[in-house]
Amino acid sequence: MVAEIKSLNEECGIFGVWGHSEAARLNYFGLHSLQHRGQEGAGIVANNHGRLKGHRDLGLLSEVFKDEREIERLTGDAAIGHVRYSTAGSNSILNIQPFLFKFHDEELALAHNGNLINATTLRKGLEKEGAIFHSNSDTEILMHLIRRSKQSTLMERIKESLNAIKGAFAYLILTPDAMIGALDPNGFRPLSIGQLENGAYVLASETCALDVVGATFVRSVQPGEIVIVNDDGYQIEKYTEDTMLQICSMEYIYFARPDSNIAGVNVHTARKNMGRRLAQEAPIEADMVIGVPNSSLSAASGYAEESGIPYEMGLVKNQYVARTFIQPTQELREQGVRMKLSAVSGVVAGKKVIMVDDSIVRGTTSKRIVQLLKDAGAAEVHVRISSPPLKYPCFYGIDIQNQKELIAAEQTVEEIRETIGADSLSFLSVDGTVESIGLQFDAPYNGLCMAYFTGDYPTPLYDYEKDYRNTLEKINERAPLTT
Secondary structure, eight states: OOOHHHOOOOOEEEEEEETTTTTHEEEHHHHTTTGOOOOOOEEEEEEEEEEEEEEEEEHHHHHOOOOOHHHHHBBBBBBEEEEOOSSSSSSSSGOOSSSEEEOOOOOOOEEEEEEETTHHHHHHHHHHHOOOOSSSOTTTTHHHHHHOOOOHHHHHHHHHTTOOOOEEEEEEEEOSOEEEEEEEETOOOOOOEOOOOOOOEEEEEHHHHHHHHTOOOOOOOTTTTTEEETEEEEEEEESSSOOOOEEEEEEIIIIITTTEEEEEEHHHHHHHHHHHHHHSSSSSOOOOEEEOOOHHHHHHHHHHHHOOOOOOOOOOEEEESSSOOOOOSSHHHHHHHHEEEEEOOOHTTTTTEEESSOOOOOSSHHHHHHHHHTTTTTTTEEEEESSSSOOOOOOOSSSSSOOOOOOOGGOOHHHHHHHOOOSSEEOOHHHHHHHHHHHOSGGGGGEEHHHHHOOOOOSOGGGGHHHHHHHHHHHTTTOOOOO
């Protein structure tokens, strides 16, 4: 899995379609383009004349639907789907989405991208009231809240429930009559609306999924909005006015595909700008610039262009390695990295190399890649990171919820350089990152969440507040990081 190379994972991706005769098949194609957002499990629920039917399982999308009959039996003109990487909840089939609920008076399917930061408190309260949970995913909480709401209509129940949950969320809900999307008040996760030539509507985590199915981009769902899609088209409603845009900066830095646009900014362009700015902030004499495949290639090309140093393909990624390679010994783990990445000795041997990567999380991967390059004969390896040091945990849906997982929270830049074996190491500044992405919103950091780098969280942390305070104390005990 790419995650074992990068040591950083997004939680999941969602895709939905309303008004297409082959909705489930179209959903498959859309989810396939979002596979980078989650590789642990996948599922699709289709609406066939008011009856919901689904299929879900562990594994890649192609593994879950390896039997063509699984797609064929999901007939209907509407469907929602999900690809999962677990942060809240274990990697179990019970946690694979979309969740399908069949009550005596209604049927609902639910898919979620993000992480709730008051899930523990809500779950305890619901269980005290008699709620029975079938999974340990925080996604199921929303459905319990919807069912327990005393509001008169489903939309009113959904709105009330959305105001009770806190954190990062992009939801898709499928009912016999509509497909409903909802975004949290900060818009941490992207959610876009598209339209097909036949008039059908599509909702997707990234615009690259719209392109794959041939849908035209209509608009982004904004913080605090609900989009309701049915046979009459789509309409937008607000469930709260207390909003402040804070898009997860890691979407631009690492998670999203380079052909996606988020808030009107192309991801490849943003990454290339980061590389250009990095070359300005941290120049070094060298023979070549190389990028770590795949998410760092855009930044590497920007660094090369700005510095005037040739861009070369010094690292090659094997695209056909098995999804997981977890072995019990250090020797076999090292072999796993070599299976996924190879250094091109004919390119790097005897050369001073600038290795551009998008982030350093634990440091183990960077150390192995630097060693790969030196084993291939590189005379010097200068590491340049196109984002600031990751010092603080994320509580909004990225699997870095523990400060101990972050090398930059434990070591200075010079100590990190020594750990990974690089000849020099520099990170992009916070201002450089924000300005390179180039959002123009009247919000902190121009509408970006930079909490992982600054510790400036845009919301109260609720259930995670104690963990954060302990982390902050430990970080403040050390000298401030410099780049």
